[in-house]
Amino acid sequence: ITLMASKIIFALAVLVVVRKVAAVVINHVIHVAVLDSYLGKQEIREERWSQFEILKNQQFECRRLALNKSGIHYDAFAIEHETTKGNGQWVIMAGGNGWIGEFALEEHVPQFKDLGFNVLYVNGAAVGDSSGFPTSYSMGAGQEAGLQFLEKVINAEKILLYGTSLGGGAQAE
Numbered sequence: 001i002t003l004m005a006s007k008i009i010f011a012l013a014v015l016v017v018v019r020k021v022a023a024v025v026i027n028h029v030i031h032v033a034v035l036d037s038y039l040g041k042q043e044i045r046e047e048r049w050s051q052f053e054i055l056k057n058q059q060f061e062c063r064r065l066a067l068n069k070s071g072i073h074y075d076a077f078a079i080e081h082e083t084t085k086g087n088g089q090w091v092i093m094a095g096g097n098g099w100i101g102e103f104a105l106e107e108h109v110p111q112f113k114d115l116g117f118n119v120l121y122v123n124g125a126a127v128g129d130s131s132g133f134p135t136s137y138s139m140g141a142g143q144e145a146g147l148q149f150l151e152k153v154i155n156a157e158k159i160l161l162y163g164t165s166l167g168g169g170a171q172a173e
Helices: 004-030 033-038 041-056 105-114 136-154 164-171
Strands: 059-068 072-081 089-094 116-121 159-161
Touching: 004 159, 041 059, 041 105, 041 116, 059 105, 059 136, 072 136, 089 136, 089 164, 105 116, 116 136, 136 159, 136 164, 159 164
Parallel strands: 089 116, 089 159
Antiparallel strands: 059 072, 072 116
16 A cells, blocks of 8 residues: 555656646746746846836836745836825736736826826736746736735735736736
């Protein structure tokens, strides 16, 4: 019986490893932003500062944050407007399949400002300057890290979750 149990345990361990590797490979293929991030790190960094400068000229304050969850470093941005700063209202944005935060800020941040919200954008695992591998868990963990930051550090009073496509799935995770 012990020989049979050890074979079953070994087979289960192999299955878990194969599942994890397959999930990472599949997510690299379907999550376009991960591939774009590998290919264009410098372009992404330049776009970040360009977006921050554009928003700064519109009276936004942009801060780059390092959030950590389960050993993964998540690259994030906290953006407040002079009219919404300190009001306790925040939205956590999670972009869709091809979204890299640096390319979405200028388009979406002013819309949330008009609704009275500050914005926290968290790049998923392996997107932008975030580390890790894109798995269902790591995508959800990045959003959870953002939520914990707003609750514990900022003491946000009202938090809205905004996710499009894959970002909505990350927030549900």
